[in-house]
Amino acid sequence: MNLRSSFFRLLLWWPFILVLSSPFSGAFALPLSPRIANYTIDVRLNTDTKRLDGRQTLTWRNTSPDVVTELHFHLYLNAFRDKKSTFMRESGGQLRGDELDDSKPENFGWTRLTALSNRQTGENLLAGVQFIRPDDANATDYTVLRVPLKQGLKPGETVVLDMAFQAKLPRIFARTGFSRDFFLVGQWFPKIGVYEPAGMRGRATGGWNCHQFHAHSEFYADYGTYAVSLTVPQKMVVGATGQRTAETPNRDGTKTLRYRADDVIDFAWTAAPQTQVVNDVWQGKTGNRVQIQLLMQPEHANQATRHANALKAALTYFDKQVGTYPYPIITVVDPPVHASGAAGMEYPMFITAGTSWGLPNGARFPELVTVHEFGHQYFMQLLASNEFEEAWLDEGFNQYYEGRIMDEAGPPLGYSARNSQIDLWGFRMGDLETSRSGYAHLDNPGIGPSYGNVWQLPNGYYGELTYSKTATWLRTLEGLVGRRVMDEIMQTYFLRWRFRHPNAQSFINVVNEVVPQRLGQTWPGAAYGPNLNWFFDQVLFGDRVCDYKLARIWNYADGTAAVRVDRLGDMQLPIELLVRTSTGREQTFYWDGKAKTHMFSIPGKSRIVWAHADPKQKLYMDIDLNNNSRAVSPSSAPAGKYAGKFLFWLQNTMQWLAWLV
Amino acid sequence: MLLLLYGITLLLSLPVTLSLFGAINTETERSLAPLNLLNGFDYTVFSDFMNRHDGAIWPLLRAGWYSVLVYLITAIWTTGGVLNSFATGYRAVSFWQAGTYYFGRNARLFGVTLLFAIPLLVVAILIGSLLVIAVEDTLTERGIALIGFAVLAIFGLLLTLLLCVANYARVMLFRTDDAVAFRAFGIAGRFVLTNLRATFGPYLLIIAVGSALFGLYFLLEALLPTRNWFLILLLTLVQQAFIFGQIILKVWALRVAFEQVKR
Numbered sequence: 001m002n003l004r005s006s007f008f009r010l011l012l013w014w015p016f017i018l019v020l021s022s023p024f025s026g027a028f029a030l031p032l033s034p035r036i037a038n039y040t041i042d043v044r045l046n047t048d049t050k051r052l053d054g055r056q057t058l059t060w061r062n063t064s065p066d067v068v069t070e071l072h073f074h075l076y077l078n079a080f081r082d083k084k085s086t087f088m089r090e091s092g093g094q095l096r097g098d099e100l101d102d103s104k105p106e107n108f109g110w111t112r113l114t115a116l117s118n119r120q121t122g123e124n125l126l127a128g129v130q131f132i133r134p135d136d137a138n139a140t141d142y143t144v145l146r147v148p149l150k151q152g153l154k155p156g157e158t159v160v161l162d163m164a165f166q167a168k169l170p171r172i173f174a175r176t177g178f179s180r181d182f183f184l185v186g187q188w189f190p191k192i193g194v195y196e197p198a199g200m201r202g203r204a205t206g207g208w209n210c211h212q213f214h215a216h217s218e219f220y221a222d223y224g225t226y227a228v229s230l231t232v233p234q235k236m237v238v239g240a241t242g243q244r245t246a247e248t249p250n251r252d253g254t255k256t257l258r259y260r261a262d263d264v265i266d267f268a269w270t271a272a273p274q275t276q277v278v279n280d281v282w283q284g285k286t287g288n289r290v291q292i293q294l295l296m297q298p299e300h301a302n303q304a305t306r307h308a309n310a311l312k313a314a315l316t317y318f319d320k321q322v323g324t325y326p327y328p329i330i331t332v333v334d335p336p337v338h339a340s341g342a343a344g345m346e347y348p349m350f351i352t353a354g355t356s357w358g359l360p361n362g363a364r365f366p367e368l369v370t371v372h373e374f375g376h377q378y379f380m381q382l383l384a385s386n387e388f389e390e391a392w393l394d395e396g397f398n399q400y401y402e403g404r405i406m407d408e409a410g411p412p413l414g415y416s417a418r419n420s421q422i423d424l425w426g427f428r429m430g431d432l433e434t435s436r437s438g439y440a441h442l443d444n445p446g447i448g449p450s451y452g453n454v455w456q457l458p459n460g461y462y463g464e465l466t467y468s469k470t471a472t473w474l475r476t477l478e479g480l481v482g483r484r485v486m487d488e489i490m491q492t493y494f495l496r497w498r499f500r501h502p503n504a505q506s507f508i509n510v511v512n513e514v515v516p517q518r519l520g521q522t523w524p525g526a527a528y529g530p531n532l533n534w535f536f537d538q539v540l541f542g543d544r545v546c547d548y549k550l551a552r553i554w555n556y557a558d559g560t561a562a563v564r565v566d567r568l569g570d571m572q573l574p575i576e577l578l579v580r581t582s583t584g585r586e587q588t589f590y591w592d593g594k595a596k597t598h599m600f601s602i603p604g605k606s607r608i609v610w611a612h613a614d615p616k617q618k619l620y621m622d623i624d625l626n627n628n629s630r631a632v633s634p635s636s637a638p639a640g641k642y643a644g645k646f647l648f649w650l651q652n653t654m655q656w657l658a659w660l661v
Numbered sequence: 662m663l664l665l666l667y668g669i670t671l672l673l674s675l676p677v678t679l680s681l682f683g684a685i686n687t688e689t690e691r692s693l694a695p696l697n698l699l700n701g702f703d704y705t706v707f708s709d710f711m712n713r714h715d716g717a718i719w720p721l722l723r724a725g726w727y728s729v730l731v732y733l734i735t736a737i738w739t740t741g742g743v744l745n746s747f748a749t750g751y752r753a754v755s756f757w758q759a760g761t762y763y764f765g766r767n768a769r770l771f772g773v774t775l776l777f778a779i780p781l782l783v784v785a786i787l788i789g790s791l792l793v794i795a796v797e798d799t800l801t802e803r804g805i806a807l808i809g810f811a812v813l814a815i816f817g818l819l820l821t822l823l824l825c826v827a828n829y830a831r832v833m834l835f836r837t838d839d840a841v842a843f844r845a846f847g848i849a850g851r852f853v854l855t856n857l858r859a860t861f862g863p864y865l866l867i868i869a870v871g872s873a874l875f876g877l878y879f880l881l882e883a884l885l886p887t888r889n890w891f892l893i894l895l896l897t898l899v900q901q902a903f904i905f906g907q908i909i910l911k912v913w914a915l916r917v918a919f920e921q922v923k924r
Binding site for chain 1: 682686689691694701709729733740797798890903
């Protein structure tokens with residue numbers, strides 16, 4: 001074969017190669033995921049009644065070795081049907097500060113299955129369905145539906161179900177619904193649960209994992225393909241998970257938009273007439289290209305660049321530090337302030353941010369929310385952990401990366417770890433330090449572990465334990481093993497578990513594999529054992545508190561010196577001590593951190609000027625970093641600065657009030 | 662006299678300030694961490710400190726408020742002395758005597774001022790809230806914010822006018838040796854409204870100068886990083902000069918009113 005004929009052959013094959021190599025090329029796409037639950041949905045939105053009328057075909061494959069005799073479905077919108085659902089009982093009708101006005105019946109929502117049949121057998125399955133409550137005994141919760149199959153589904157077999165449903169959207173206070181003419185439609189279609197065979201995520205026997213909708217829980221679903229047709233009034237600007245493949249105007253004043261999304265775990269969409277669309281593109285260094293679509297409120301349009309820059313910073317950071325974003329598009333919805341309950345939420349290829357008119361650049365909330373919600377593309381979508389049972393695997397990991405990106409992403413954000421969240425009138429707050437503060441400054445930081453079903457975590461501590469504590473202990477792990485090893489852990493975890501359902505043990509196994517390989521027995525943590533189970537027992541499964549204190553410095557008359565470090569908390573972690581002497585020499589010492597107190601005898605004959613336990617703040621979980629250091633002759637200048645400020649503002653207050661007299 | 666007024670401010674502020682200085686020094690327990698607060702602000706240091714030592718700090722902040730209340734009473738007393746100094750020139754004894762003599766009526770006038778100022782505040786909040794509720798479904802965020810700003814501006818202007826009237830009422834009480842604060846407030850109100858340009862104009866100008874001084878202060882503060890004791894003391898001097906400037910403005914406003922009434 002000569003070169004010339006090879007070249008022409010390549011030209012002939014080129015379109016086919018392109019089709020096969022692109023992960024989003026419709027039916028020809030090579031699956032990235034197992035594609036267990038595949039949906040074709042046709043839905044019409046009635047903007048007057050706030051109702052959805054839909055038909056869907058679900059193709060579900062039994063990938064387990066079990067014969068599956070029943071299917072379980074989430075009917076999430078039934079959480080809003082009255083005040084008696086588990087969601088409403090747990091939340092009290094409010095979420096993240098937004099409250100449901102329960103005085104108006106039109107503010108509630110529901111979903112109803114009107115037809116259900118097995119396409120292969122023609123059987124009507126609707127008569128046999130029943131609502132079940134796998135998590136509590138709340139007989140008035142209708143968020144999980146059990147569908148018995150007349151014939152069991154053998155391993156490897158596929159069932160095709162034709163379904164029709166109606167739904168009434170609630171007024172937005174908890175992610176989904178309507179607010180005036182703005183619609184954010186999430187958790188809206190009957191969605192099959194996850195069938196977990198024995199051994200998966202530590203299960204002893206196979207069974208459905210399909211929890212009721214809880215106040216703080218988010219979701220858990222299998223990967224699949226979505227072909228969705230949305231019929232909405234023509235004036236509506238629409239955004240959705242995936243890529244738009246067609247748009248057809250209808251004679252009745254509506255239009256039908258078709259979307260396609262492959263290898264995702266959910267599908268959400270928005271429709272609103274007052275929306276300004278801003279398009280941009282992110283181009284990765286490895287050639288990856290992602291289309292950015294911003295659906296901005298017109299009066300927030302001048303903040304579109306802020307959102308786009310944040311998104312590009314996050315894409316660049318994740319691409320380099322964790323792994324490639326495999327989808328061709330990411331859509332960011334900027335909800336209006338009156339629909340703030342829909343802000344800050346994540347769906348595959350589709351996130352909601354949140355800002356307000358006139359927000360100064362120093363208040364970096366749009367950037368922060370955009371970075372955070374984009375991060376969920378990795379820790380919710382690509383690593384589809386169970387957010388009912390292990391929310392920390394998504395929210396906590398994402399919070400940790402939000403901190404890293406905001407604090408150190410560089411251009412186009414360029415903030416520092418001291419001002420990445422707020423930099424206004426001299427007040428500065430970094431992102432990761434805010435997470436730490438959320439955990440370390442709890443009344444009782446030992447209130448509970450990060451691990452556990454979210455509805456069973458200590459009441460009122462979901463955010464602190466799931467987001468803040470996890471981000472803080474991940475930063476502590478990074479401090480102990482080093483950034484390079486930490487990045488390798490995260491990359492290995494990502495590559496190994498993407499498009500699957502990892503659990504705690506999945507991550508721990510990766511840590512226990514990478515750390516001994518890279519650090520061997522030479523790092524301080526090796527004194528605790530051959531793996532890092534001791535670490536996870538304390539920070540993830542346990543409720544121990546870390547607090548080391550540099551208690552005292554002795555400079556003896558004979559020229560020798562000593563330092564005492566106390567362990568005030570019950571958490572035990574290896575710790576470094578840095579000592580500076582009057583000659584300017586600095587020495588580092590190590591302690592396994594196990595005993596209640598430890599005396600360091602400083603060799604040589606020189607006076608200690610100061611000593612600092614954990615000087616690099618590796619033990620970021622330490623609830624008081626101020627008591628980690630001690631100087632023999634401390635400067636009183638900081639006290640002078642704040643006393644001066646206090647004096648000034650006190651006198652100012654006096655003078656302002658003096659205008660009254 | 663200006664130095665006396667400044668001295669009173671400083672004297673009432675210093676004890677609690679020095680206590681705070683001592684408390685911060687003690688509570689930081691010789692830590693190196695507060696050094697991070699010198700050049701800028703460090704949220705971790707600040708929040709860790711407040712989390713563990715707020716019990717030592719909040720009582721002092723409360724004591725600061727009590728000092729402000731004491732100053733308010735002292736300011737009622739010094740007003741009589743200041744007005745007397747305009748008429749007869751400053752003498753310590755007459756300042757003291759006039760302050761004591763006019764204290765009761767100035768205190769009542771303060772009450773009358775509050776009697777108007779508090780309802781004005783309540784009405785402003787009420788009108789602002791009702792307006793926002795009425796238009797929130799139709800107006801944009803910017804529109805709602807503008808309504809808020811407009812209500813705030815109108816409230817600010819009316820409050821300034823109220824304070825201007827109270828300023829003239831103080832002079833009326835002094836010049837007519839009247840003891841009825843309400844009557845003096847009424848007379849002053851009519852006087853200010855009939856001579857709006859000559860009375861409210863200068864008053865607004867003084868307020869504007871005060872606001873400009875504030876802007877200047879923030880600029881200077883940004884230019885002066887408090888890295889060490891020398892720079893801290895330098896900033897403290899700037900701060901005290903600014904406070905002294907505010908006292909001058911307050912006395913100036915009273916002097917303008919005094920001269921206007923005299924004319």
